[in-house]
Amino acid sequence: MxxxxxxxxxxxxxxxxxxxxxxxxxxxxxxxxxxxxxxxxxxxxxxxxxxxxxxxxxxxxxxxxxxxxxxxxxxxxxxxxxxxxxxxxxxxxxxxxxxxxxxxxxxxxxxxxxxxxxxxxxxxxxxxxxxxxxxxxxxxxxxxxxxxxxxxxxxxxxxxxxxxxxxxxxxxxxxxxxxxxxxxxxxxxxxxxxxxxxxxxxxxxxxxxxxxxxxxxxNTNIPVLGHADGICHLYVDETADLKQAVTIAVDSKTQYPAACNAVETLLVNRTIAGEFLPLLAPAMAEKGVTLRGDTETRQILPQIEEATETDWSTEYGGLVLAVKVVADLESAIAHIKSYGSKHTEAIVTENNDHAQAFLNQVDAAGVFHNCSTRFSDGFRYGFGAEVGISTQKMPPRGPVGLEGLVTYKYQLTGNGHIAASYSGENPKPFTRKDKIRTQ
Amino acid sequence: MxxxxxxxxxxxxxxxxxxxxxxxxxxxxxxxxxxxxxxxxxxxxxxxxxxxxxxxxxxxxxxxxxxxxxxxxxxxxxxxxxxxxxxxxxxxxxxxxxxxxxxxxxxxxxxxxxxxxxxxxxxxxxxxxxxxxxxxxxxxxxxxxxxxxxxxxxxxxxxxxxxxxxxxxxxxxxxxxxxxxxxxxxxxxxxxxxxxxxxxxxxxxxxxxxxxxxxxxxNTNIPVLGHADGICHLYVDETADLKQAVTIAVDSKTQYPAACNAVETLLVNRTIAGEFLPLLAPAMAEKGVTLRGDTETRQILPQIEEATETDWSTEYGGLVLAVKVVADLESAIAHIKSYGSKHTEAIVTENNDHAQAFLNQVDAAGVFHNCSTRFSDGFRYGFGAEVGISTQKMPPRGPVGLEGLVTYKYQLTGNGHIAASYSGENPKPFTRKDKIRTQ
The missing domain is CATH 3.40.605.10 (Aldehyde Dehydrogenase; Chain A, domain 1)
Known part of the structure; x- marks a missing residue:
């Protein structure tokens, strides 16, 4: 064989x-x-x-x-x-x-x-x-x-x-x-x-x-189940619990940096950047993470490397994190729209309206609030098995369990039923009683 | 605009x-x-x-x-x-x-x-x-x-x-x-x-x-929802109610011959072919249907045209029906495997084991027992609207209602939860309580 x-x-x-x-x-x-x-x-x-x-x-x-x-x-x-x-x-x-x-x-x-x-x-x-x-x-x-x-x-x-x-x-x-x-x-x-x-x-x-x-x-006409990129973002909002935000950022980056659900870019609201970034830097340094920042980030953390345009679209797969200061929630969502790979995107905020706007407006297989991007995983979701994580928009999307390996068919059983009875003049009505409907 | x-x-x-x-x-x-x-x-x-x-x-x-x-x-x-x-x-x-x-x-x-x-x-x-x-x-x-x-x-x-x-x-x-x-x-x-x-x-x-x-x-990398062919079969089994089989065959062919769910090839079990075909021929003639038969069919109905290899893979879209005599259920299923377009396939039989084998073994979006192929339709299924009928194997398959125009996303909400708590030594267990699970 x-x-x-x-x-x-x-x-x-x-x-x-x-x-x-x-x-x-x-x-x-x-x-x-x-x-x-x-x-x-x-x-x-x-x-x-x-x-x-x-x-x-x-x-x-x-x-x-x-x-x-x-x-x-x-x-x-x-x-x-x-x-x-x-x-x-x-x-x-x-x-x-x-x-x-x-x-x-x-x-x-x-x-x-x-x-x-x-x-x-x-x-x-x-x-x-x-x-x-x-x-x-x-x-x-x-x-x-x-x-x-x-x-x-x-x-x-x-x-x-x-x-x-x-x-x-x-x-x-x-x-x-x-x-x-x-x-x-x-x-x-x-x-x-x-x-x-x-x-x-x-x-x-x-x-x-x-x-x-x-x-x-x-290179194939056969359907493909596969993700092509995992560029995940974490946005720290102005009302974030800053200590919680540091913990979530460190976990999202370092718990398993090679994973596709690890975070690659951190977006920080301008209002709290001056307070948050000095808390973040030592926590990341302790885990061996190299930070790369945009101009505003480097005004607060002058010791870190400069992030270039390439950084926003790079999946590092290792202990590097790009950091960008953004004006507000909308700018964060706009950045994610431009550079995200529709895998997993997270917000840390105590403002429920902001959380809801983020979860609704961001187009990704996983949209997370106040938790680590590393949870984006079939086993953690409780699917028992994970076939893969799909970043395609059509279902199956996100972590795919056994359901991604099956399709369905319609079985119709009658006893001589014909379509003509239900059309033309005096059509019979359909009764359509549901016993099960789970889709 | x-x-x-x-x-x-x-x-x-x-x-x-x-x-x-x-x-x-x-x-x-x-x-x-x-x-x-x-x-x-x-x-x-x-x-x-x-x-x-x-x-x-x-x-x-x-x-x-x-x-x-x-x-x-x-x-x-x-x-x-x-x-x-x-x-x-x-x-x-x-x-x-x-x-x-x-x-x-x-x-x-x-x-x-x-x-x-x-x-x-x-x-x-x-x-x-x-x-x-x-x-x-x-x-x-x-x-x-x-x-x-x-x-x-x-x-x-x-x-x-x-x-x-x-x-x-x-x-x-x-x-x-x-x-x-x-x-x-x-x-x-x-x-x-x-x-x-x-x-x-x-x-x-x-x-x-x-x-x-x-x-x-x-010619596109964009997902396509569309059926490329509708070559549907109706198999009349040896235990079929022959009168019912004629009615279903006539409806499947003539109720709207241009539709993709109209039947194109009729497969007839050898045991009942001699009795069934002489009942079928006048009923089809009355509706203006031209029959084309294989050698065995023409031994019973010598007046009809000869079916060639091309007929088995033709969607007529009009009042023509190809007819073939087959040895048994297995031969019928094998013919459908070779020539079917995975749209809708039907069996007429009073034998429940045969019906079940047909419904299980035939790979098509719709598998029907004792009813017309013309029911294969989103409105008739009660979907309220029909976007199209898909003959692709991956979902959405068959008649597609509004659900074919949507996808899904996973929303995860925590309050500082990180993945590290659930791994390593002394990992926290997940509780995984379902409130809703309908997939």
């Missing part, structure tokens, strides 16, 4: 096989899908040594090639991380079934019953970084949601991914989920080919750098 | 103005938006004569140019059609507000409240046929859902559209909705330019021929 080299033709064949398998998977019961997940968890436990050994091979190679420490850390799949990934699969078993949920249940007329039910998308194409534990998580979310999945992990993790897929295929072969529903691609060249398979692939989920995600979005 | 000629630059300016106006519109109350709709309805009534006169000019021109009768009929906006369009605007006033709906209301921790609220998309680009009443309907749905709209109607309706926009702009100028939120394009060249304005336009809704919709989908 492991594909070591594919020609364009065989990748199309493989995608077709995945689609066929996904159609079988789609009609399995919750129990059948959960049993498959439990089988995967058990098999990963049983074969833990060979998985960790395969990963050690990848890690040694990566060390030899001198890839950055941070990437090496992500690549590593030791016993602790593997056990935690296995626990993750067991957690997915416990999640509510995202498919077969009734969103609308409506009697259109006596005996003519409309239902809107959630169902799987079909086949997912997931391109992820060199992180073997991501393969385990993605596979379990795909099976839970009844979708086939074609996986492509970062090349540094090749041995680990192949070892994992072998174990997963063996486990699935003893369950009702066809092993062909989960496939692994192994060469970078296959990504381009995958993007053209809109006949077989229903959603592409790219994970990685902004430029990579944008490249994917611009 | 009426733009008679625009250069590429000025179209971008116009879209930017529409976006600015849409941001004002987005934060208006339900009452303010409804008042604007009532003002439009009143103004259309007051200025009915000049609107009808402008339309007469279009109709005379169309007659002179010899455009087809059906198109002339759609172009016509007489007093009756105008009054019905005005009543339509008043109906939109009565619809539930699609924006500000709370989809999730969850306490993450004491004082940390998450809400998911529906909000407008921003600016819609709607390209529609030469039907002036469509302009009235689209404009009212856009305003109701808090969206700006850039309209481009078929060129034959130019005078009518310009007259309508003038009345609508005058009406809006006395309300809180900025008139710039509704814009009219007048040249075909502007469509191409519109498709490139992904900075200002959030959703393109093309209405028209399949090839036109597909052209739009392939």
């Amino acid at each position: 492991v594909v070591s080299k594919t020609t364009p033709d065989s990748l199309s064949d493989l995608a077709q096989k995945t689609q066929k398998a996904s159609q079988k998977l789609a009609v399995l019961s919750t129990k059948q899908r959960n049993e498959a997940l439990s089988a995967i968890a058990a098999a990963l436990s049983t074969h833990n040594e060979q998985i960790v050994a395969a990963n050690q091979k990848d890690c040694e190679e990566a060390k030899k090639e001198g890839i950055p420490q941070a990437l090496q850390a992500r690549l590593k799949l030791d016993q602790t991380k593997l056990q935690s990934a296995i626990a993750g699969v067991q957690d997915v078993v416990k999640l509510d079934d995202p498919i077969g949920a009734v969103q609308i249940h409506r009697e259109l007329d006596t005996g003519l019953i409309l239902k809107r039910l959630t169902c799987p998308l079909g086949v997912l194409g997931v391109i992820f970084e060199a992180r073997p534990d991501a393969l385990i998580q993605i596979t379990s979310l795909a099976i839970k949601s009844g979708n086939g999945v074609i996986l492509k992990g970062g090349k540094e993790a090749l041995n680990s991914c192949q070892a994992l897929i072998k174990v997963i295929h063996n486990a699935l072969s003893k369950t009702d989920v066809p092993p062909e529903a989960v496939q692994l691609l192994t060469t970078r060249a296959e990504i381009q080919e995958l993007l053209s398979l809109d006949q077989y692939v229903d959603l592409i989920i790219p994970r990685g750098s902004n430029s990579f995600v944008r490249y994917i979005q611009e | 009426v733009v008679s000629k625009t250069t590429p630059d000025s179209l971008s300016d116009l879209a930017q103005k529409t976006q600015k106006a849409s941001q004002k519109l987005a934060v208006l109350s339900t009452k303010q938006r409804n008042e604007a709709l009532s003002a439009i309805a009143a103004a259309l009534s007051t200025h009915n004569e000049q609107i009808v006169a402008a339309n007469q000019k279009d109709c005379e021109e169309a007659k002179k140019e010899g455009i087809p009768q059906a198109l002339q009929a759609r172009l016509k906006l007489d007093q009756t059609k105008l009054q019905s369009a005005i009543a339509g605007v008043q109906d939109v006033v009565k619809l539930d507000d699609p924006i500000g709906a709370v989809q999730i209301h969850r306490e993450l921790d004491t004082g940390l409240i998450l809400k998911r609220l529906t909000c407008p998309l921003g600016v819609l680009g709607v390209i529609f046929e030469a039907r002036p009443d469509a302009l009235i309907q689209i404009t009212s749905l856009a305003i109701k859902s808090g969206n700006g709209v850039i309209l481009k109607g078929g060129k034959e309706a130019l005078n009518s559209c310009q007259a309508l926009i003038k009345v609508i702009h005058n009406a809006l100028s006395k309300t809180d909705v900025p008139p710039e939120a509704v814009q009219l394009l007048t040249t075909r060249a502007e469509i191409q330019e519109l498709l490139s304005l992904d900075q200002y336009v959030d959703l393109i809704i093309p209405r028209g021929s399949n090839s036109f919709v597909r052209y739009i989908q392939e």
